[in-house]
Amino acid sequence: MQKTLCIIKPDAVKKNVQGSIIQMILDNGFKISAMKLIQLSEEQAKKFYEVHKERPFYGELVNFMISGPVIPIALEKDNAVADWRKLIGATDPAEADAGTIRKLFANSKSENAVHGSDSEENGIIETNFFFKPEEFVK
Numbered sequence: 001m002q003k004t005l006c007i008i009k010p011d012a013v014k015k016n017v018q019g020s021i022i023q024m025i026l027d028n029g030f031k032i033s034a035m036k037l038i039q040l041s042e043e044q045a046k047k048f049y050e051v052h053k054e055r056p057f058y059g060e061l062v063n064f065m066i067s068g069p070v071i072p073i074a075l076e077k078d079n080a081v082a083d084w085r086k087l088i089g090a091t092d093p094a095e096a097d098a099g100t101i102r103k104l105f106a107n108s109k110s111e112n113a114v115h116g117s118d119s120e121e122n123g124i125i126e127t128n129f130f131f132k133p134e135e136f137v138k
């Protein structure tokens with residue numbers, strides 16, 4: 001099965017919609033193989049979003065991601081990467097399809113409720129960023 005990383009971002013945790021998001025994950029056939037509630041350090045957030053370091057919003061993105069607790073979740077499913085991105089919807093909730101997580105719960109293009117890996121390779125790299133091998137259940 002393919003792996004992908006979900007992060008329930010600080011805006012969604014602050015709004016107390018993490019339960020609804022986890023229910024949508026389960027209702028859509030994803031297996032949760034690892035999950036935790038953590039406060040990211042600035043160093044961790046910078047490292048996780050390193051690919052965006054030349055983008056004008058990098059500083060804002062890092063500050064947002066450390067503004068409160070987040071919930072990284074390793075998801076598994078056939079076609080997990082594409083199916084998770086479909087369920088979360090477009091980066092900007094204004095452009096996201098009806099019924100997607102971002103349409104339902106995101107505040108804006110920056111405070112957009114959840115993260116999703118963008119490739120199979122990044123699904124593995126990103127789940128391993130948050131979880132040690134022994135933290136994944138079979």
Ligand code: GDP
Pocket residue numbers: 057060061090091109110111112114115116118
């Ligand atoms: P994603 O793959 O849909 O998450 O989108 P991207 O990889 O393009 O961007 C990564 C994250 O950066 C997004 O999920 C947003 O949280 C944030 N982001 C994207 N565009 C902007 C922007 O224009 N301004 C700010 N502040 N944040 C943004």
